[in-house]
Amino acid sequence: MLVALTDPIDPAGEALLRAAGHDVQLPGPDGLDALLARADAVVVRRKLPDDLAARAPRLLGAIRQGVGLDMIPVENCTAHGILVANVPGANADSVAEFAIAQMLAILRHVEAMHAALLARGWDIARAQTATASELRGRTLGIVGVGAIGTRLGEIAKHGFHMRVVGHRRDRSALPPEVEYAALDDLFAASDFIVLACPLTEQTRGLASADRIARMRPGAWILNVARGPVIDGDALLAALREGRIGGAALDVFDVQPLAPDHPLRALPNVLLTPHSAGLSQEAVVRMSTGAAEETIRILAGERPRNFANPEAWDVSRARRQAMEAAAP
Structure with a gap:
Protein backbone atom coordinates (compact mmCIF):
# COMPACT_ATOMS: atom_id res chain seq x y z
CA MET A 1 0.00 0.00 0.00
CA LEU A 2 1.06 3.61 -0.49
CA VAL A 3 2.04 5.64 2.58
CA ALA A 4 2.21 9.38 1.96
CA LEU A 5 4.56 11.48 4.06
CA THR A 6 3.68 15.15 4.32
CA ASP A 7 7.35 15.76 5.25
CA PRO A 8 10.41 13.55 5.73
CA ILE A 9 10.49 11.27 8.77
CA ASP A 10 13.47 9.64 10.45
CA PRO A 11 15.03 6.85 8.34
CA ALA A 12 14.23 4.34 11.09
CA GLY A 13 10.50 4.94 10.64
CA GLU A 14 10.70 4.82 6.87
CA ALA A 15 12.64 1.55 7.08
CA LEU A 16 9.85 -0.02 9.17
CA LEU A 17 7.25 0.94 6.59
CA ARG A 18 9.29 -0.45 3.70
CA ALA A 19 10.09 -3.66 5.61
CA ALA A 20 6.33 -4.19 6.00
CA GLY A 21 6.04 -4.08 2.20
CA HIS A 22 4.64 -0.57 1.78
CA ASP A 23 5.62 2.08 -0.75
CA VAL A 24 6.63 5.36 0.92
CA GLN A 25 6.49 8.67 -0.94
CA LEU A 26 6.92 12.37 -0.30
CA PRO A 27 5.00 14.98 -2.32
CA GLY A 28 6.42 15.43 -5.80
CA PRO A 29 6.23 18.37 -8.20
CA ASP A 30 2.43 18.07 -8.29
CA GLY A 31 2.19 18.70 -4.54
CA LEU A 32 0.59 16.96 -1.57
CA ASP A 33 -2.92 16.79 -3.05
CA ALA A 34 -1.77 14.62 -5.95
CA LEU A 35 -0.10 12.23 -3.52
CA LEU A 36 -3.10 12.10 -1.17
CA ALA A 37 -5.34 11.15 -4.09
CA ARG A 38 -3.43 7.85 -4.36
CA ALA A 39 -2.50 7.21 -0.72
CA ASP A 40 -3.75 4.48 1.59
CA ALA A 41 -2.33 6.21 4.67
CA VAL A 42 -0.65 9.50 5.48
CA VAL A 43 1.94 10.28 8.16
CA VAL A 44 1.30 13.84 9.23
CA ARG A 45 3.75 16.61 10.09
CA ARG A 46 1.84 19.58 8.66
CA LYS A 47 -1.77 20.73 8.54
CA LEU A 48 -3.96 18.57 6.30
CA PRO A 49 -6.91 20.07 4.37
CA ASP A 50 -10.23 20.12 6.19
CA ASP A 51 -11.90 18.19 3.35
CA LEU A 52 -9.32 15.41 3.53
CA ALA A 53 -11.70 12.55 2.74
CA ALA A 54 -12.77 14.16 -0.54
CA ARG A 55 -9.16 14.62 -1.60
CA ALA A 56 -8.00 11.17 -0.49
CA PRO A 57 -10.69 8.62 -1.49
CA ARG A 58 -8.50 5.57 -0.68
CA LEU A 59 -7.26 6.82 2.68
CA LEU A 60 -7.56 4.36 5.57
CA GLY A 61 -5.49 6.17 8.18
CA ALA A 62 -4.04 9.56 9.14
CA ILE A 63 -1.24 9.12 11.64
CA ARG A 64 0.30 12.05 13.47
CA GLN A 65 4.06 11.90 13.94
CA GLY A 66 3.74 13.56 17.33
CA VAL A 67 0.92 14.34 19.73
CA GLY A 68 -1.21 17.30 18.63
CA LEU A 69 -4.17 16.33 16.45
CA ASP A 70 -4.99 19.87 15.35
CA MET A 71 -3.13 19.13 12.09
CA ILE A 72 -5.69 16.45 11.21
CA PRO A 73 -9.41 17.13 10.48
CA VAL A 74 -10.54 14.47 12.95
CA GLU A 75 -14.29 15.03 12.46
CA ASN A 76 -13.97 14.72 8.70
CA CYS A 77 -11.93 11.54 9.12
CA THR A 78 -14.40 10.04 11.57
CA ALA A 79 -17.37 10.70 9.31
CA HIS A 80 -15.65 8.89 6.44
CA GLY A 81 -14.08 5.99 8.31
CA ILE A 82 -10.47 7.21 8.26
CA LEU A 83 -8.68 6.03 11.40
CA VAL A 84 -6.66 8.65 13.28
CA ALA A 85 -3.75 7.83 15.57
CA ASN A 86 -0.84 9.62 17.22
CA VAL A 87 2.18 8.80 19.40
CA PRO A 88 1.60 10.44 22.79
CA GLY A 89 4.58 10.51 25.11
CA ALA A 90 7.18 10.04 22.39
CA ASN A 91 8.54 13.56 22.85
CA THR A 272 12.26 29.49 19.29
CA PRO A 273 10.97 27.89 16.05
CA HIS A 274 8.57 25.15 17.25
CA SER A 275 11.50 22.96 18.22
CA ALA A 276 10.80 21.84 21.81
CA GLY A 277 10.01 18.25 20.79
CA LEU A 278 12.72 17.85 18.18
CA SER A 279 15.64 16.19 19.94
CA GLN A 280 17.32 13.41 17.96
CA GLU A 281 15.95 10.79 20.34
CA ALA A 282 12.38 12.12 20.23
CA VAL A 283 12.36 12.28 16.43
CA VAL A 284 13.32 8.59 16.25
CA ARG A 285 10.62 7.63 18.75
CA MET A 286 7.96 9.68 16.96
CA SER A 287 8.90 8.36 13.52
CA THR A 288 9.03 4.70 14.53
CA GLY A 289 5.87 5.03 16.62
CA ALA A 290 3.98 6.61 13.71
CA ALA A 291 5.27 3.92 11.35
CA GLU A 292 4.14 1.14 13.70
CA GLU A 293 0.66 2.65 13.97
CA THR A 294 0.50 2.99 10.18
CA ILE A 295 1.43 -0.68 9.72
CA ARG A 296 -1.30 -1.73 12.15
CA ILE A 297 -3.97 0.32 10.39
CA LEU A 298 -3.02 -0.93 6.92
CA ALA A 299 -3.08 -4.51 8.24
CA GLY A 300 -6.68 -3.99 9.34
CA GLU A 301 -5.84 -3.74 13.04
CA ARG A 302 -6.81 -1.14 15.59
CA PRO A 303 -4.07 1.39 16.35
CA ARG A 304 -2.80 1.43 19.93
CA ASN A 305 -3.34 5.18 20.29
CA PHE A 306 -6.74 5.42 18.64
CA ALA A 307 -7.95 9.02 18.47
CA ASN A 308 -11.35 8.32 16.86
CA PRO A 309 -12.47 4.77 17.78
CA GLU A 310 -16.02 5.68 16.74
CA ALA A 311 -14.76 5.49 13.13
CA TRP A 312 -13.93 1.78 13.41
CA ASP A 313 -17.18 0.32 12.05
CA VAL A 314 -17.32 2.72 9.10
CA SER A 315 -13.66 1.99 8.38
CA ARG A 316 -14.27 -1.76 8.32
CA ALA A 317 -17.18 -1.35 5.93
CA ARG A 318 -15.14 0.92 3.62
CA ARG A 319 -12.24 -1.50 3.60
CA GLN A 320 -14.47 -4.45 2.71
CA ALA A 321 -16.09 -2.46 -0.11
CA MET A 322 -12.68 -1.46 -1.48
CA GLU A 323 -11.43 -5.04 -1.37
CA ALA A 324 -14.55 -6.32 -3.11
CA ALA A 325 -14.16 -3.70 -5.85
CA ALA A 326 -10.48 -4.47 -6.45
CA PRO A 327 -9.68 -6.38 -9.68
Whole structure:
Protein backbone atom coordinates (compact mmCIF):
# COMPACT_ATOMS: atom_id res chain seq x y z
CA MET A 1 0.00 0.00 0.00
CA LEU A 2 1.06 3.61 -0.49
CA VAL A 3 2.04 5.64 2.58
CA ALA A 4 2.21 9.38 1.96
CA LEU A 5 4.56 11.48 4.06
CA THR A 6 3.68 15.15 4.32
CA ASP A 7 7.35 15.76 5.25
CA PRO A 8 10.41 13.55 5.73
CA ILE A 9 10.49 11.27 8.77
CA ASP A 10 13.47 9.64 10.45
CA PRO A 11 15.03 6.85 8.34
CA ALA A 12 14.23 4.34 11.09
CA GLY A 13 10.50 4.94 10.64
CA GLU A 14 10.70 4.82 6.87
CA ALA A 15 12.64 1.55 7.08
CA LEU A 16 9.85 -0.02 9.17
CA LEU A 17 7.25 0.94 6.59
CA ARG A 18 9.29 -0.45 3.70
CA ALA A 19 10.09 -3.66 5.61
CA ALA A 20 6.33 -4.19 6.00
CA GLY A 21 6.04 -4.08 2.20
CA HIS A 22 4.64 -0.57 1.78
CA ASP A 23 5.62 2.08 -0.75
CA VAL A 24 6.63 5.36 0.92
CA GLN A 25 6.49 8.67 -0.94
CA LEU A 26 6.92 12.37 -0.30
CA PRO A 27 5.00 14.98 -2.32
CA GLY A 28 6.42 15.43 -5.80
CA PRO A 29 6.23 18.37 -8.20
CA ASP A 30 2.43 18.07 -8.29
CA GLY A 31 2.19 18.70 -4.54
CA LEU A 32 0.59 16.96 -1.57
CA ASP A 33 -2.92 16.79 -3.05
CA ALA A 34 -1.77 14.62 -5.95
CA LEU A 35 -0.10 12.23 -3.52
CA LEU A 36 -3.10 12.10 -1.17
CA ALA A 37 -5.34 11.15 -4.09
CA ARG A 38 -3.43 7.85 -4.36
CA ALA A 39 -2.50 7.21 -0.72
CA ASP A 40 -3.75 4.48 1.59
CA ALA A 41 -2.33 6.21 4.67
CA VAL A 42 -0.65 9.50 5.48
CA VAL A 43 1.94 10.28 8.16
CA VAL A 44 1.30 13.84 9.23
CA ARG A 45 3.75 16.61 10.09
CA ARG A 46 1.84 19.58 8.66
CA LYS A 47 -1.77 20.73 8.54
CA LEU A 48 -3.96 18.57 6.30
CA PRO A 49 -6.91 20.07 4.37
CA ASP A 50 -10.23 20.12 6.19
CA ASP A 51 -11.90 18.19 3.35
CA LEU A 52 -9.32 15.41 3.53
CA ALA A 53 -11.70 12.55 2.74
CA ALA A 54 -12.77 14.16 -0.54
CA ARG A 55 -9.16 14.62 -1.60
CA ALA A 56 -8.00 11.17 -0.49
CA PRO A 57 -10.69 8.62 -1.49
CA ARG A 58 -8.50 5.57 -0.68
CA LEU A 59 -7.26 6.82 2.68
CA LEU A 60 -7.56 4.36 5.57
CA GLY A 61 -5.49 6.17 8.18
CA ALA A 62 -4.04 9.56 9.14
CA ILE A 63 -1.24 9.12 11.64
CA ARG A 64 0.30 12.05 13.47
CA GLN A 65 4.06 11.90 13.94
CA GLY A 66 3.74 13.56 17.33
CA VAL A 67 0.92 14.34 19.73
CA GLY A 68 -1.21 17.30 18.63
CA LEU A 69 -4.17 16.33 16.45
CA ASP A 70 -4.99 19.87 15.35
CA MET A 71 -3.13 19.13 12.09
CA ILE A 72 -5.69 16.45 11.21
CA PRO A 73 -9.41 17.13 10.48
CA VAL A 74 -10.54 14.47 12.95
CA GLU A 75 -14.29 15.03 12.46
CA ASN A 76 -13.97 14.72 8.70
CA CYS A 77 -11.93 11.54 9.12
CA THR A 78 -14.40 10.04 11.57
CA ALA A 79 -17.37 10.70 9.31
CA HIS A 80 -15.65 8.89 6.44
CA GLY A 81 -14.08 5.99 8.31
CA ILE A 82 -10.47 7.21 8.26
CA LEU A 83 -8.68 6.03 11.40
CA VAL A 84 -6.66 8.65 13.28
CA ALA A 85 -3.75 7.83 15.57
CA ASN A 86 -0.84 9.62 17.22
CA VAL A 87 2.18 8.80 19.40
CA PRO A 88 1.60 10.44 22.79
CA GLY A 89 4.58 10.51 25.11
CA ALA A 90 7.18 10.04 22.39
CA ASN A 91 8.54 13.56 22.85
CA ALA A 92 7.64 14.08 26.52
CA ASP A 93 11.24 14.04 27.74
CA SER A 94 12.35 16.37 24.97
CA VAL A 95 9.65 19.00 25.58
CA ALA A 96 9.93 18.82 29.37
CA GLU A 97 13.71 19.26 29.27
CA PHE A 98 13.30 22.14 26.81
CA ALA A 99 10.97 23.96 29.21
CA ILE A 100 13.47 23.49 32.05
CA ALA A 101 16.23 24.83 29.80
CA GLN A 102 14.13 27.91 29.02
CA MET A 103 13.54 28.61 32.72
CA LEU A 104 17.22 28.22 33.53
CA ALA A 105 18.23 30.49 30.65
CA ILE A 106 15.75 33.12 31.85
CA LEU A 107 16.82 33.13 35.50
CA ARG A 108 20.56 32.96 34.81
CA HIS A 109 20.48 35.46 31.88
CA VAL A 110 22.41 33.07 29.66
CA GLU A 111 21.55 34.79 26.36
CA ALA A 112 22.28 38.29 27.72
CA MET A 113 25.62 37.20 29.20
CA HIS A 114 26.67 35.58 25.94
CA ALA A 115 25.86 38.72 23.95
CA ALA A 116 27.52 41.02 26.49
CA LEU A 117 30.67 38.91 26.65
CA LEU A 118 31.11 39.03 22.89
CA ALA A 119 30.20 42.69 22.44
CA ARG A 120 31.23 44.46 25.64
CA GLY A 121 33.70 42.27 27.52
CA TRP A 122 34.12 40.06 30.56
CA ASP A 123 33.22 42.48 33.36
CA ILE A 124 30.03 43.73 31.69
CA ALA A 125 28.93 40.15 31.09
CA ARG A 126 29.55 39.20 34.72
CA ALA A 127 27.43 42.13 35.84
CA GLN A 128 24.40 40.18 34.59
CA THR A 129 24.78 37.86 37.59
CA ALA A 130 23.60 40.65 39.91
CA THR A 131 20.00 39.65 39.17
CA ALA A 132 20.53 35.92 38.49
CA SER A 133 18.53 33.53 40.64
CA GLU A 134 17.67 29.86 41.16
CA LEU A 135 14.71 27.66 40.34
CA ARG A 136 14.68 26.12 43.79
CA GLY A 137 11.67 27.24 45.82
CA ARG A 138 9.84 28.86 42.94
CA THR A 139 6.33 27.89 41.86
CA LEU A 140 5.77 26.22 38.50
CA GLY A 141 2.24 26.10 37.09
CA ILE A 142 1.56 23.51 34.39
CA VAL A 143 -1.54 23.77 32.21
CA GLY A 144 -2.17 20.35 30.68
CA VAL A 145 -0.66 17.62 32.83
CA GLY A 146 -0.45 14.81 30.28
CA ALA A 147 2.75 12.98 29.39
CA ILE A 148 4.74 16.19 28.92
CA GLY A 149 3.33 17.95 31.98
CA THR A 150 3.86 14.88 34.14
CA ARG A 151 7.51 14.57 33.13
CA LEU A 152 8.04 18.31 33.64
CA GLY A 153 6.51 18.08 37.09
CA GLU A 154 8.81 15.22 38.04
CA ILE A 155 11.94 17.10 36.94
CA ALA A 156 10.88 20.37 38.58
CA LYS A 157 9.81 18.79 41.87
CA HIS A 158 12.57 16.25 42.41
CA GLY A 159 15.39 17.84 40.46
CA PHE A 160 14.96 21.51 41.42
CA HIS A 161 12.76 21.35 44.55
CA MET A 162 10.15 23.63 43.02
CA ARG A 163 6.55 23.80 44.12
CA VAL A 164 4.50 22.41 41.22
CA VAL A 165 0.81 23.14 40.66
CA GLY A 166 -1.14 21.95 37.68
CA HIS A 167 -4.49 21.95 35.95
CA ARG A 168 -6.18 19.24 33.91
CA ARG A 169 -9.79 18.26 33.34
CA ASP A 170 -9.53 15.07 35.41
CA ARG A 171 -7.87 16.29 38.58
CA SER A 172 -7.85 12.75 39.99
CA ALA A 173 -5.30 11.81 37.29
CA LEU A 174 -2.69 14.30 38.47
CA PRO A 175 0.64 12.70 39.43
CA PRO A 176 1.78 12.98 43.07
CA GLU A 177 4.34 15.67 42.22
CA VAL A 178 1.64 18.10 41.08
CA GLU A 179 -0.91 19.91 43.28
CA TYR A 180 -4.24 20.72 41.67
CA ALA A 181 -5.00 24.40 41.03
CA ALA A 182 -7.93 26.08 39.31
CA LEU A 183 -6.75 28.00 36.25
CA ASP A 184 -7.23 31.47 37.72
CA ASP A 185 -5.35 30.47 40.87
CA LEU A 186 -2.57 28.84 38.85
CA PHE A 187 -1.98 32.03 36.85
CA ALA A 188 -1.93 34.13 40.02
CA ALA A 189 0.39 31.87 42.05
CA SER A 190 3.07 30.80 39.57
CA ASP A 191 6.50 32.21 38.86
CA PHE A 192 6.55 30.20 35.62
CA ILE A 193 3.47 29.05 33.72
CA VAL A 194 4.03 26.31 31.15
CA LEU A 195 1.26 25.69 28.62
CA ALA A 196 1.42 22.03 27.59
CA CYS A 197 -2.21 21.35 26.67
CA PRO A 198 -3.66 20.31 23.30
CA LEU A 199 -5.36 22.92 21.14
CA THR A 200 -9.11 22.40 21.28
CA GLU A 201 -12.11 24.72 21.22
CA GLN A 202 -11.97 24.60 25.03
CA THR A 203 -8.29 25.61 25.25
CA ARG A 204 -8.25 28.22 22.48
CA GLY A 205 -7.53 31.55 24.19
CA LEU A 206 -7.17 29.82 27.56
CA ALA A 207 -4.38 32.25 28.51
CA SER A 208 -6.82 35.13 28.23
CA ALA A 209 -6.41 38.82 28.98
CA ASP A 210 -8.04 38.30 32.38
CA ARG A 211 -5.70 35.44 33.31
CA ILE A 212 -2.60 37.24 32.03
CA ALA A 213 -3.66 40.20 34.21
CA ARG A 214 -3.59 37.85 37.23
CA MET A 215 0.08 36.93 36.69
CA ARG A 216 2.77 38.15 39.08
CA PRO A 217 4.78 41.15 37.86
CA GLY A 218 7.93 39.05 37.38
CA ALA A 219 6.26 35.86 36.15
CA TRP A 220 7.00 34.28 32.77
CA ILE A 221 4.66 32.32 30.54
CA LEU A 222 6.11 29.51 28.42
CA ASN A 223 4.14 28.08 25.50
CA VAL A 224 5.14 24.63 24.21
CA ALA A 225 1.55 23.79 23.22
CA ARG A 226 0.04 25.72 20.28
CA GLY A 227 0.02 29.44 19.54
CA PRO A 228 -3.75 30.03 19.78
CA VAL A 229 -3.83 28.77 23.38
CA ILE A 230 -2.71 32.33 24.25
CA ASP A 231 -4.62 35.52 23.51
CA GLY A 232 -1.82 37.02 21.44
CA ASP A 233 -2.97 40.64 21.64
CA ALA A 234 -3.33 40.47 25.42
CA LEU A 235 0.11 38.92 25.80
CA LEU A 236 1.72 41.51 23.53
CA ALA A 237 0.17 44.34 25.55
CA ALA A 238 1.35 42.84 28.86
CA LEU A 239 4.87 42.42 27.52
CA ARG A 240 5.06 45.95 26.09
CA GLU A 241 3.79 47.46 29.31
CA GLY A 242 6.11 45.36 31.49
CA ARG A 243 3.24 43.93 33.52
CA ILE A 244 4.78 40.44 33.49
CA GLY A 245 8.36 39.22 33.46
CA GLY A 246 8.26 37.84 29.95
CA ALA A 247 7.28 35.06 27.58
CA ALA A 248 9.21 32.12 26.14
CA LEU A 249 7.34 31.09 23.01
CA ASP A 250 8.05 28.02 20.89
CA VAL A 251 4.77 28.17 18.95
CA PHE A 252 2.78 30.94 17.30
CA ASP A 253 -0.63 31.62 15.75
CA VAL A 254 0.98 31.73 12.29
CA GLN A 255 4.17 29.82 11.58
CA PRO A 256 6.86 30.64 10.61
CA LEU A 257 6.85 33.83 12.67
CA ALA A 258 6.64 36.83 10.32
CA PRO A 259 9.86 38.85 9.93
CA ASP A 260 8.04 42.02 11.02
CA HIS A 261 6.15 40.50 13.96
CA PRO A 262 6.22 42.86 16.98
CA LEU A 263 7.36 40.06 19.31
CA ARG A 264 10.76 40.16 17.59
CA ALA A 265 11.44 43.68 18.89
CA LEU A 266 10.70 43.06 22.57
CA PRO A 267 13.50 42.52 25.11
CA ASN A 268 11.45 40.31 27.44
CA VAL A 269 10.77 37.42 25.06
CA LEU A 270 12.61 34.22 24.21
CA LEU A 271 11.60 32.94 20.77
CA THR A 272 12.26 29.49 19.29
CA PRO A 273 10.97 27.89 16.05
CA HIS A 274 8.57 25.15 17.25
CA SER A 275 11.50 22.96 18.22
CA ALA A 276 10.80 21.84 21.81
CA GLY A 277 10.01 18.25 20.79
CA LEU A 278 12.72 17.85 18.18
CA SER A 279 15.64 16.19 19.94
CA GLN A 280 17.32 13.41 17.96
CA GLU A 281 15.95 10.79 20.34
CA ALA A 282 12.38 12.12 20.23
CA VAL A 283 12.36 12.28 16.43
CA VAL A 284 13.32 8.59 16.25
CA ARG A 285 10.62 7.63 18.75
CA MET A 286 7.96 9.68 16.96
CA SER A 287 8.90 8.36 13.52
CA THR A 288 9.03 4.70 14.53
CA GLY A 289 5.87 5.03 16.62
CA ALA A 290 3.98 6.61 13.71
CA ALA A 291 5.27 3.92 11.35
CA GLU A 292 4.14 1.14 13.70
CA GLU A 293 0.66 2.65 13.97
CA THR A 294 0.50 2.99 10.18
CA ILE A 295 1.43 -0.68 9.72
CA ARG A 296 -1.30 -1.73 12.15
CA ILE A 297 -3.97 0.32 10.39
CA LEU A 298 -3.02 -0.93 6.92
CA ALA A 299 -3.08 -4.51 8.24
CA GLY A 300 -6.68 -3.99 9.34
CA GLU A 301 -5.84 -3.74 13.04
CA ARG A 302 -6.81 -1.14 15.59
CA PRO A 303 -4.07 1.39 16.35
CA ARG A 304 -2.80 1.43 19.93
CA ASN A 305 -3.34 5.18 20.29
CA PHE A 306 -6.74 5.42 18.64
CA ALA A 307 -7.95 9.02 18.47
CA ASN A 308 -11.35 8.32 16.86
CA PRO A 309 -12.47 4.77 17.78
CA GLU A 310 -16.02 5.68 16.74
CA ALA A 311 -14.76 5.49 13.13
CA TRP A 312 -13.93 1.78 13.41
CA ASP A 313 -17.18 0.32 12.05
CA VAL A 314 -17.32 2.72 9.10
CA SER A 315 -13.66 1.99 8.38
CA ARG A 316 -14.27 -1.76 8.32
CA ALA A 317 -17.18 -1.35 5.93
CA ARG A 318 -15.14 0.92 3.62
CA ARG A 319 -12.24 -1.50 3.60
CA GLN A 320 -14.47 -4.45 2.71
CA ALA A 321 -16.09 -2.46 -0.11
CA MET A 322 -12.68 -1.46 -1.48
CA GLU A 323 -11.43 -5.04 -1.37
CA ALA A 324 -14.55 -6.32 -3.11
CA ALA A 325 -14.16 -3.70 -5.85
CA ALA A 326 -10.48 -4.47 -6.45
CA PRO A 327 -9.68 -6.38 -9.68
